[in-house]
Amino acid sequence: MDVWPELPAAPQRIVSLVPSLTETVCDFGRRDGLVGRTDFCIFPADLHDVPTIGGTKNPDLDRILALRPDLILANHEENRPSDLEALSAAGIPVAISCPLTVAAGLAMLWRLAALLGVPAMSQRVDLIERAYEWQVRAAEDAQRRTVFCPIWRAPDGAGPADWFMTIDRRTYVHDMLRVLGLDNVFADRVRLYPLEADLGRAPAQDPGLRDTRYPRVTPAEITAADPEVVLLPTEPYAFAQTDVEALVAQFPGTSAARQRRVRIVDGTYLTWAGTRIARALSALPAILSEIGTTT
Numbered sequence: 001m002d003v004w005p006e007l008p009a010a011p012q013r014i015v016s017l018v019p020s021l022t023e024t025v026c027d028f029g030r031r032d033g034l035v036g037r038t039d040f041c042i043f044p045a046d047l048h049d050v051p052t053i054g055g056t057k058n059p060d061l062d063r064i065l066a067l068r069p070d071l072i073l074a075n076h077e078e079n080r081p082s083d084l085e086a087l088s089a090a091g092i093p094v095a096i097s098c099p100l101t102v103a104a105g106l107a108m109l110w111r112l113a114a115l116l117g118v119p120a121m122s123q124r125v126d127l128i129e130r131a132y133e134w135q136v137r138a139a140e141d142a143q144r145r146t147v148f149c150p151i152w153r154a155p156d157g158a159g160p161a162d163w164f165m166t167i168d169r170r171t172y173v174h175d176m177l178r179v180l181g182l183d184n185v186f187a188d189r190v191r192l193y194p195l196e197a198d199l200g201r202a203p204a205q206d207p208g209l210r211d212t213r214y215p216r217v218t219p220a221e222i223t224a225a226d227p228e229v230v231l232l233p234t235e236p237y238a239f240a241q242t243d244v245e246a247l248v249a250q251f252p253g254t255s256a257a258r259q260r261r262v263r264i265v266d267g268t269y270l271t272w273a274g275t276r277i278a279r280a281l282s283a284l285p286a287i288l289s290e291i292g293t294t295t
Helices: 019-027 061-066 081-089 102-115 119-141 172-179 219-225 241-250 267-271 276-290
Strands: 014-016 034-036 071-075 094-097 145-148 152-154 163-165 182-184 229-233 262-265
Touching: 014 019, 019 034, 019 071, 019 102, 019 267, 019 276, 061 081, 071 081, 081 094, 094 102, 102 119, 102 172, 102 276, 119 172, 119 276, 145 219, 172 182, 172 267, 172 276, 229 241, 229 267, 241 262, 262 267, 262 276, 267 276
Parallel strands: 014 034, 014 071, 071 094, 145 182, 145 229, 229 262
Antiparallel strands: 152 163
16 A cells, blocks of 8 residues: 655655656656665766665665655565665655556656645646556557567576566556557466476465566467567666567567567666656657557
8 A cells, every 4th residue: 555644844855765756756846855866766867966875675774864854755566664664663754655557657646746845747747647548549549469578587698588577467567568559468477486386397385475466487488478569678677689689589480579579678668657657658659659569
């Protein structure tokens, strides 16, 4: 469940533990209040003077406390509950969100604009929302394509992969693909534990509280799914052009390989909920049009 603290006034000292929210704070005109960010907060490009506090999953809590923030921005998936609980126990308001759909990302923007005390940004959010609604309607009128979107591979490198990690329907990436008119071929494929079970080589164990939204799929499963499009994001795994050629060589019989509909895309467009939604809704349809998914 998202957490939105009540603040007596607009925050003046903000620490962001989420790269997409760091960018959003700046896009909302509150860069002056940003006093801390993670090592992975790289947008906008001029953040060199904003102190870093470690990674999203290993922040330096003492360094954060020393910055005397009156608001911390966090994410259920990217940040560890123990860190957020410790910061909250220290008396710092912590806003925690985790949009799993593009629509939820837009709702988050409305809440964040109010929390940061920038009501004028409501016009900006409204424009992003209009772009989203236009894209949804455009996708409804176009021919839908099936897509495979891996977010990791093993082993590392440009040769044939033993397995790929991908996403199911309960993820933000899946919904962004849906909005673009793409149907995730592994939407209903849950992750099994341990790895050998996920790859069909051993019985599955009770996952308990472990996340089952990111299955590891085998080459045989990908061949059987026969995606019409393959999108290789640049994060969290840094897929590169060499991976395009390797994937085409490994899966020559798939529709995506035969039609050369395998493309590297900026991973932030698929994974970052925030004002980057606007950039995603501008860039991704153009990429898909280039490879002929809308004809």
